[in-house]
Each structure stands twice: as structure tokens, then as C-alpha cells.
Amino acid sequence: MSDVTFTRPEYKAAQYRWRLVRDVCKGSETIKAAGDQYLPRPNASDESADNKARYDAYKKRAVFYNATGRTKHSLVGAVFRTWPTLTVPGALDYVSKDIDGQGVSVYQQSQSVIGHVLEVGRHGLLVDYASVKSGSVSKADEQSGRARASVASYVAESIINWKTRMVGGQHLLSLVVLRETVDVDTDDGFGSEQAVQYRVLRLDAAGVYTQEVWEEGSSATTMVTAPFSPLNGAGQQWKVIPFQFLGSENNDTSIDDSPLYDMAEINIGHYRNSADYEEAAYLVGQPQPWMSGLSDQWRDHLEAEGIFLGSRAPWLLPQGGACGMMQAQPNTVAKEAMDSKKEDMVSLGARLIERGSAVKTATQADNDSAAEHSVLSLVVSNVSEAYSQCLVWMAEFTNAAGEALYKLNQDFSQVSLDATILTALFNAVQGGKLPAGDFWQYLRDRGVIDPEKTDDQIRDELETESPGPALDDTEVVPNGRKPSDP
Structure with missing residues (x-):
């Protein structure tokens, strides 16, 4: 029996890391909403209402310093300090303003893709062609936008299954299953509900690319769009699946490491130290007055009259009495732990753009004379190659001739003349x-x-x-x- 919802083991193994980095980059609200998933509950065995209220206060006082999210945005900004180079045939000029059919330009989409690859080390791009109902596509259809090639962006969590097979001496994608969430209008026409569907891309037994769509129901997942074979601009069937994987190390189907994962782990540790530090500051941070040498009669007298603090409210003590202010010593252990983790996050962020911290593939080495490069430059190189390939496929969909290239900046220093x-x-x-x-x-x-x-x-x-x-x-x-x- 077919199970289109099947997920590969390595996909399941990577989900915790992906969620951690995603949540950390989203910021304080998301981290605190996760509760004890990221901030352990003191005395977790105590299920009383008082202990739950104490934990809520403990969590609210904690400060989440989102160094990971800010580092990601800074790295993306460094890439786009210099504008990318886009070279396409005239028929694909529209990609500079709308590459996905929803008004997102190739520049905006690639910014988002770089952010996703930095977060989880994986992403996907699907080149597709929206044909008109008549089955034939005219020039007017293409110019009006009713039918033209587009690039859809898929986060790592949406790519649940994939396979390759040897064809003519090379490994080609033979299966990709994409989990999509789509909006469905309610009966009143105003509201909407979300439905889950699965888009299946495969090479059939004859080596022809086909697509099919399955919809998840309450009791079963059923096929709603039978397999069909898209055609290229020359009216021929595709012999490859026009889906491009992207990674932090290379663009093959394997799941690469997340460049920001180590920083995200330390970021969570810093958050936990902050919770302990702020708890200690709240409980014992305020000065505490004390008196000694009081008789019972003198104590009762002061309690009846009231004890006030300040230079205009002197305390009258009996002979031999003493008073003072008790102040807790700083909690240096938690503070030192926080400072150490902050330094570690700064160091990890710097290493992402430090030359010599990653290894290039042979193709990348041929395309770049620099012997050493950073993790960020490798990510950027992979994204550039992926988009260049997608532009070639788009040109094939539209039967457009000419060079198709997208090159992102890999010099992250301040550019000067x-x-x-x-x-x-x-x-x-x-x-x-x-x-x-x-x-x-x-x-x-x-x-x-x-x-x-x-x-x-x-x-x-x-x-x-x-x-x-x-x-x-x-x-x-x-x-x-x-x-x-x-």
C-alpha cells in the first residue's frame, strides 16, 4: 500500500536541530512560549499551582539575548552589500521583479534562501511552469503572466522524502515528496482553513518526469491530481526532475550541518544562565535592614510605632543596640557563565565569515581562485550555483536562448574604491x-x-x-x- 507521508530516517534525526535553530532565530517570544523545552522547570516533580506560578515568574524574568538571529541577518546583509549579478535571456527578464509568481523578486527570494541555509543547512527550489487550460501557450499568455516559468521555494521541513538512481553514469533524482500547506476558503467566503497536501515529483520507469498531488484527509490521504508530465518549451518531456537541493556544504541530496546550530545551543545556555541570575537578583538583590540588642519591650514598641527607612526617620535603639543593612554578594557564577557564553557566540559568529573555515568542492575551486574561504562564502557559492541551474531550467521551459547566470557577492569586507x-x-x-x-x-x-x-x-x-x-x-x-x- 502506498504511503506518500513516509519520511526518511535522516529527516527525522535532523528535526530537533532544525527546530532549535528556527526557534532561536525567531526570538524571545517563541523561546519563552516553548516553556520547559528550553528552560527546565525547577522542582519539576512539584505539580502544585504555587510551583507553576513560580515557574511562570522565573521564565518572565529571564532575558533572551538573540545573538543568533541578529548574526543571521547581519550575514545576509553582508552578502547583499554588493548587488548580485543577474544575466538572463530577454524572455526571463521578469525574474528580477517576480520569480515565484507571487511578486517576489529573485533578489528577495535568494535573501530568504540564504537565511534558511544558514539556519538549517538545507533548502529546495522547484522550477515549474503554469500552463493554461487550453493546453497551448501563446506569447500573449506568457507576457500577461498567465503562463510562465517560476521558482518555488521549499524549506527543509517540507522535503520529507527523496531518492536517486543511476542513469547514464550519473545519479539523478528519481523521487522528491514535498509537504505543502495550502489555504482553503470556508463556505462563507470570508474565513480560511489550512489543508495539507503532498506534491510528488518522480522519474517514472521510462525516465520521464511526472508530477502528482495527494491530499491529507481526516481518515486517509488520497490522490487528487493524477500523474502528469510537464513539457519543455520545445514540447518535449523532461528527463530530469527540475528540483534543486541547496546545502551549507554542497548541493547534493544529503542533509548538511546547520552553520548556526552551535551558536543556537550556546544562546539557549545563555538564556538559562540569565534565568538563574535574574531569579537570584529578585530574591536577594534588595538590601535588608537588621537590628540587634533589642529587648522584647523595645521590639514591641518599634513594631507598634512602625519602622521607616530614610534619613528623616531615625531608629531609636536602646543602650547596646545596633543596626545595619545586609546586602547579598553578587552572584558571580551565573554572571561569569553568561559573559563566557556571550564571548563564545561572538567567536562563533566571526568564524562564519573567517577564511579557511570550510572546504570547497572541486567545481567551486575551479570557479574561484581563492584557496581558502569562509562558511558564509560556501553557502553563497552554493546558492549562486543553484539559482543559475534553476534559470537554465526556466529558459528550457520557455524555450529561451541565451546565457542564464546568477552570481552573489562573496567579498564580505567593506567595499571601497x-x-x-x-x-x-x-x-x-x-x-x-x-x-x-x-x-x-x-x-x-x-x-x-x-x-x-x-x-x-x-x-x-x-x-x-x-x-x-x-x-x-x-x-x-x-x-x-x-x-x-x-
């Missing part, structure tokens, strides 16, 4: 020692040239520009005649 270097590079181009395209790329990376302009566009603009007025031809001699006049 060095006049000396700029002059030297210009002279090298003029002297035939440096290709003009490399010089233009240098200017693209520093925001001088629009990063979306291709070399051909720059060359055409330079060739069509006016050379300016011919000053030499307007030179006039004192008698009003040019030197060339007779």
Missing part, C-alpha cells in the same frame, strides 16, 4: 595586459557600474557615446583665419 588600484587597472587595460571585462567586473563589485549590465551592453554604450566637440578644429588665429586657410 581605491584610486591607485583603479588607475593601475585602467592602464593595464589600455596596455593590453588586462581584459576589459575583468576591469568592468571590478567596477560592478564596487557599485560604479550597474551589476546587471552585461559586457556587451557596456561595450555598446561606450561605442555609441559621442566623442565630444572637436576642439582642435575650432582653433582660431588672431586674424580670424584658421591655420589651414589660404
Whole structure:
């Protein structure tokens, strides 16, 4: 019997890590809502109402310092400090404004994807083509947006099952099962409910790509869309599944480590130390007055008159009496533990952009002359390659010819324009020692040239520009005649 809801063992094993990092990046509200999952309950065996109220107060006083979430946003911001380079055929120009059919540009979607890969080390992109009901797609359909290629983004938790098989000497995806949550309108037309469905992508026995959809019901999961075979722009069936895995280490089907997991674990430890520190500060942090040498009669007299604090309310004590203020010593153990964990989080965040902290694949090494690179640059390289592949598939869906490339910035230092270097590079181009395209790329990376302009566009603009007025031809001699006049 078919079980479309089956999940792979490695998927189940990774779920705890994924949830931890996701929750930590969401912030204090999510962490505290999880209760004792992240903050153990003191005296957990005591189920009394008083103990539960004490735990609620203990949790409220705790401070969650979201270093992990802020680090993720800072890393994504470092990538987009310099605008990506997008090169696509004219038929795919729309991806710069809407790549998923919902108004999200390739830049916005890739920002989100980088964040997901940093969190859990895994993501997925599906290239699809929404055909019109008639079965034939006209140019007007494509221009109006009724039918065009798109890229759907899938978080790691949605990719529940996958398989590969050897085809022609290479491993190809043969099965991908995606768990989707869709909104279903209620009968009154105003409300909505969420339903779960499973999109199945597979290569059938003949090596043809097919899709089918299953819907989860109250008693069973049934197929609601029979298997169908999408066609490419030439009207041919696909021989591969146009689904691209992304990872923090490489873009194969294996589940990679989460770059932010270690920081998230320390972040939770810092939160627990904070709860203990704030509890101690609340219980014994305030100064406590004391008196000694009082007789019973004197004690009763003070209780009857009342004891007030302040310079205008002196305490009258009997002969031999004494008083003072008792102040608890600082809880240095919890404070030192918090400070140590904060330093560890800073160190871990820095290592994500430190060169030499990750290993490149052979393909990546060929594409980048740098021998060492950071975890972040590896993630960015993987995302760039994944989107470039998706753009190629989109071009195949629309039968568009031309280069398809998406390249994200991998230089995370503050980009500046060095006049000396700029002059030297210009002279090298003029002297035939440096290709003009490399010089233009240098200017693209520093925001001088629009990063979306291709070399051909720059060359055409330079060739069509006016050379300016011919000053030499307007030179006039004192008698009003040019030197060339007779």
C-alpha cells in the first residue's frame, strides 16, 4: 500500500536541530512560549499551582539575548552589500521583479534562501511552469503572466522524502515528496482553513518526469491530481526532475550541518544562565535592614510605632543596640557563565565569515581562485550555483536562448574604491595586459557600474557615446583665419 507521508530516517534525526535553530532565530517570544523545552522547570516533580506560578515568574524574568538571529541577518546583509549579478535571456527578464509568481523578486527570494541555509543547512527550489487550460501557450499568455516559468521555494521541513538512481553514469533524482500547506476558503467566503497536501515529483520507469498531488484527509490521504508530465518549451518531456537541493556544504541530496546550530545551543545556555541570575537578583538583590540588642519591650514598641527607612526617620535603639543593612554578594557564577557564553557566540559568529573555515568542492575551486574561504562564502557559492541551474531550467521551459547566470557577492569586507588600484587597472587595460571585462567586473563589485549590465551592453554604450566637440578644429588665429586657410 502506498504511503506518500513516509519520511526518511535522516529527516527525522535532523528535526530537533532544525527546530532549535528556527526557534532561536525567531526570538524571545517563541523561546519563552516553548516553556520547559528550553528552560527546565525547577522542582519539576512539584505539580502544585504555587510551583507553576513560580515557574511562570522565573521564565518572565529571564532575558533572551538573540545573538543568533541578529548574526543571521547581519550575514545576509553582508552578502547583499554588493548587488548580485543577474544575466538572463530577454524572455526571463521578469525574474528580477517576480520569480515565484507571487511578486517576489529573485533578489528577495535568494535573501530568504540564504537565511534558511544558514539556519538549517538545507533548502529546495522547484522550477515549474503554469500552463493554461487550453493546453497551448501563446506569447500573449506568457507576457500577461498567465503562463510562465517560476521558482518555488521549499524549506527543509517540507522535503520529507527523496531518492536517486543511476542513469547514464550519473545519479539523478528519481523521487522528491514535498509537504505543502495550502489555504482553503470556508463556505462563507470570508474565513480560511489550512489543508495539507503532498506534491510528488518522480522519474517514472521510462525516465520521464511526472508530477502528482495527494491530499491529507481526516481518515486517509488520497490522490487528487493524477500523474502528469510537464513539457519543455520545445514540447518535449523532461528527463530530469527540475528540483534543486541547496546545502551549507554542497548541493547534493544529503542533509548538511546547520552553520548556526552551535551558536543556537550556546544562546539557549545563555538564556538559562540569565534565568538563574535574574531569579537570584529578585530574591536577594534588595538590601535588608537588621537590628540587634533589642529587648522584647523595645521590639514591641518599634513594631507598634512602625519602622521607616530614610534619613528623616531615625531608629531609636536602646543602650547596646545596633543596626545595619545586609546586602547579598553578587552572584558571580551565573554572571561569569553568561559573559563566557556571550564571548563564545561572538567567536562563533566571526568564524562564519573567517577564511579557511570550510572546504570547497572541486567545481567551486575551479570557479574561484581563492584557496581558502569562509562558511558564509560556501553557502553563497552554493546558492549562486543553484539559482543559475534553476534559470537554465526556466529558459528550457520557455524555450529561451541565451546565457542564464546568477552570481552573489562573496567579498564580505567593506567595499571601497581605491584610486591607485583603479588607475593601475585602467592602464593595464589600455596596455593590453588586462581584459576589459575583468576591469568592468571590478567596477560592478564596487557599485560604479550597474551589476546587471552585461559586457556587451557596456561595450555598446561606450561605442555609441559621442566623442565630444572637436576642439582642435575650432582653433582660431588672431586674424580670424584658421591655420589651414589660404
